[in-house]
Amino acid sequence: MSLANLTVGERFTTKGRDYEIIEEKKHDVFKVKDLMDNVIITFTRKEIVTLLMEGKLEFSRDGKNAEGEYVKTYPFNDLSLLPEKVEKDMRFRFMAIEPLISLDVKNMNPYIMNRVEQLKNDGITGVSRSSLYRWYKAYKESGNEMYSLISSFHKCGSxxxxxxxxxxxxxxxxxxxxxxxxxxxxxxxxxxxxxxxxxxxxxxxxxxxxxxxxxxxxxxxxxxxxxxxxxxxxxxxxxxxxxxxGFVTIQEKTKYPLQRVEADHTRLDIFLVDDETRLPIGRPYITKLIDCFTGYPLGMYIGFEHPSYTTIMHAMKHAFFPKYYLKEKYPSIQNEWVAYGIPETLVVDRGKDFTSKHLEHACKELNINLVHCPPRKPWWKGTIERHFRTHNQQFIHQAYGTTFSNILDKGEYDPRKHAVIGFKRFLEMYHKWVVDIYGMDINKGVKGVPSLIWKKAFENKPLPGYPKKALDWEVKLMKLGHGTIQNYGVKTQYLYYQSKELRSLRNKLNNPNDKIQFKYDPTNLGKIYVYDEFDNRYIEAYCTEPAYANGLNEYTHKIIYKNARKDVNDVNISALAASKAQLQEQQEEEKETTLTKRLQYERSKGTGSDKELKEETNKEAYKQETEFLDSSVNDKRQEDKKAKQNQKAIALFESEEDDWGFLDVNG
Incomplete structure (x- = not known):
């Protein structure tokens, strides 16, 4: 997979202009040449990565494939769609050169000859020194692009x-x-x-x-x-x-960051309250990834969504990118969240969410080795298990509203009565614990301070790379679907998707019943990304009912569909829209009654750290060519919803002192 490492020679495009990095002046400051006017300007790493994450910057690089042909790296490389033999050859070539990739020497010849002998000793013949060198050179020149190991890959797709x-x-x-x-x-x-x-x-x-x-x-x-x-x-x-x-092998000790990362979910032992009404809404879940070499968390997702691939998707997205939002979002935090990047190996358990086709497909596209640990053997991912125990002891069990892990520890303490922490404030507090306390303290497991170990590991080598486009990683992490392109577009989950490019793709297919693959964001059903095998890219297709689908999550859609369904063959969008409005009204009316209903309300809203942390990011998501869709209806619906919420605002507390007191839900 091709990554941008912000090294000399790296090119990128932003605001319609092309730039090339010509010098790294000092740590995280780059001298960049405007290729149109030959003007030299300065960019910081934070500025470049922030523009990338907002979708305002793209990296570009051309390279050679395994046959020495110059090819352009496409923004979306879906390895899962390669023919079996082609993919097998590509994987074989990568296996052959893998021990050579991390070497930083001037003369590669003795190492290549040694690798040829190793392969022969392993019973693998037919790999010459020249072939190995050609594969290695193609891979490095393309920016570590897996597609460079394929002969004439751009001709695939017959x-x-x-x-x-x-x-x-x-x-x-x-x-x-x-x-x-x-x-x-x-x-x-x-x-x-x-x-x-x-x-x-x-x-x-x-x-x-x-x-x-x-x-x-x-x-x-x-x-x-x-x-x-x-x-x-x-x-x-x-x-x-x-x-x-059964597994009987002994785990090897990690030697560098991102070599092995562990992921898991847990329900936090704390009751949170609604940020507006101050009523308890329940215990959130957390999905977290942690680097085993440094002991530093890579990323997380906190919300009321039950553990699923959706929560994994959010946590992985948070883990892959730098957290430059931290200081601006939470000024009280003193340090940086230093860890990020795509792991080589991701270790998970055998839960239904971790064995889903969506995670398997995403890891395959991102070239992540997905490992499922044996059942009932938690020590196989002991790093994340110990981390959860630490965050309970050092933070969660000391906060107001904690439920503790053991019923005997709870005694007469009622967490609902003592719940005072709102969701937004809890996110800030949890970030502060991770960055300013856990990341800066001695970790006995890694025998050092996690943040310092991470920084030291990258003193003499580039930091983890970035995608050519932010949307590249985002789409690869989305859920996977299959279907056909009919004259009405693509139908999935009783919604229809259409676009100009989708119609063009349909015309290229030999048969309208040919299966196509698409990706979709389970937190926003407003559009899908259909794979165009002819141009090796994903194209956008928009829901034909944007007023209903934009911003709608999959969980809420399923509830609405269930309420609207009279007969499995008799579902129309008008019935869904009516049910959506009715569901919204019912939730607004009932959210102050029972804890279960308030928890369901937060889940249907999609309350989670992903929304809270991207509040200030790019908000120009639907400004592409969508003249056949009427987005004004959606704008009007949002205005009406906001006005209604303002009218229903309830002042439960009359003073600041009461606002920080506890609420007895039992009266």
């Missing part, structure tokens, strides 16, 4: 490859539906089911566009490529899976 991808989708569906079951169907049984499914599909296709039947050996390879523990567990049970695929 009709046969597109048809093959649809067969792959069918195979995956049949494996999930029939093979991963307790009935234990054989591979031969599965082959017949896939064969029949393809026959049914081909009845609607012309002879030239027919799908080809995979062989039994192809199905066998696909099954072997899946998580064998999960397959064994689904077919024979957890005990059999543990016995056959």
């Amino acid at each position: 009709k046969d490859n597109r048809l093959q991808r649809e067969v792959e989708i069918i195979i995956d569906e049949m494996i999930e539906k029939h093979y991963k079951k307790g009935e234990r169907k054989t591979i031969k049984d599965l082959h017949l089911l896939v064969y029949h499914k393809i026959d049914e599909k081909n009845k609607l296709r012309s002879y030239e566009n027919r799908l080809f039947h995979p062989s039994i050996s192809t199905l066998s390879r696909r099954i072997k490529g899946k998580d064998q523990y999960e397959i064994e567990k689904a077919r024979k049970g957890e005990m059999a899976a543990n016995k056959k695929h």
Whole structure:
């Protein structure tokens, strides 16, 4: 995956002008040349990265592929859509040069010769010194771009490859539906089911566009490529899976930052109150990623959304980018949140959210090695487990409204009566604990101060890189969907999406029933990103009902759909819109009654750290070509909603002293 490291020669475009870094004057200050006027100006790292995160800056770099051809790096590189053989060759070449990538020497020849001998000793023949050097050079010149290891990758995407991808989708569906079951169907049984499914599909296709039947050996390879523990567990049970695929290897000690990162969720032992009404709204969840080498947290998400891929997505996005918002958002914080970047290996448990296809696909696109630790063995991700214990002892259990971890510790303490901390203030307090206390204190696990260990590790090498475009990483982290492009556009979750570019893509397809892949943000159903295999990029398609979908999260949409559904085949957008308005009114009326209803209200609003932390970021999300959509309806709805909320403002406390007191919800 190609990253921008802010080194000499790096080029970027912002505000319609092209620039090139020509010198790093001092730490985090760069001398940059305007390529249009040859004027030399100065940029700080913070200025460049902030513009990147706001979508106002893009990096660009051309490089050579493995055959020595100059190619342009596309903003979206979806490795998962490569034909199997092409991807296998690419992975093999990367494996061959991987030990050479981190070397910083002038003469690579002895190291390359040594690597050739290592491969031969491992039984891998046919890799010459010249091939290894060519792959290594192509990879480095392209900015560590995986696509540079593919021969003529820009020529991929023929009709046969597109048809093959649809067969792959069918195979995956049949494996999930029939093979991963307790009935234990054989591979031969599965082959017949896939064969029949393809026959049914081909009845609607012309002879030239027919799908080809995979062989039994192809199905066998696909099954072997899946998580064998999960397959064994689904077919024979957890005990059999543990016995056959139990882990006995000893974990190696990490040697540098981002080599191994652990992630997990937990429900925080504290009741928070509504920032406006001061009524208790419940206990939030936190999803967190922590670097094992330094012990420093990479990123997090705090909200009332139950643990899911959505919370993982927000936490990973927070982890990948620098936290330059910190000082401006929270002036009381003294230090910087120094850790960020994409990990080499991400260690998670086997929860449903961590074994989802969305996380697997995102890690594949971002070139992250996803590792699932064995069940009921929490020591496999001991770093994050210890961190959660530390944040309870040092912060959560000392705050007003804590529930403690142990019922015996609670005694007569009622957390609901003592809950006084609002969600926004809690975010500030948690940031301060992470950055000014935990990050600056001795950590026995890593035998040092996490922030200092991180800084020292990057004294003599570049900081973690950035994406060519901020949207690149964001789209790769979004949820995955499949569908077809019909004359009305793409239909998903009873919503329709259309755009000019989408219509152009449909015209390029040989058959309107060809499967396409798209990504969508579960916190905003206003648009989706459809993969254009011809140009190797994602294109935007907008919901045809922006007044309903813009800013709507997937959880709320499902509630609305459930309320509006009279018959599964009789759902229309008017019914959904009416239900949405009714749901909003009911939530406004009921949010002050029971704790459960207030918690549901916060979740349906999407209350979470992602929204709070990006409040001041770029707000020009929907200014592209959308003349066929009427966004004024959405603006009017927002104005009406705000006016209604102002009318319903309730002054529960008459003095500042009361505002910081506790509220007895039991009367």
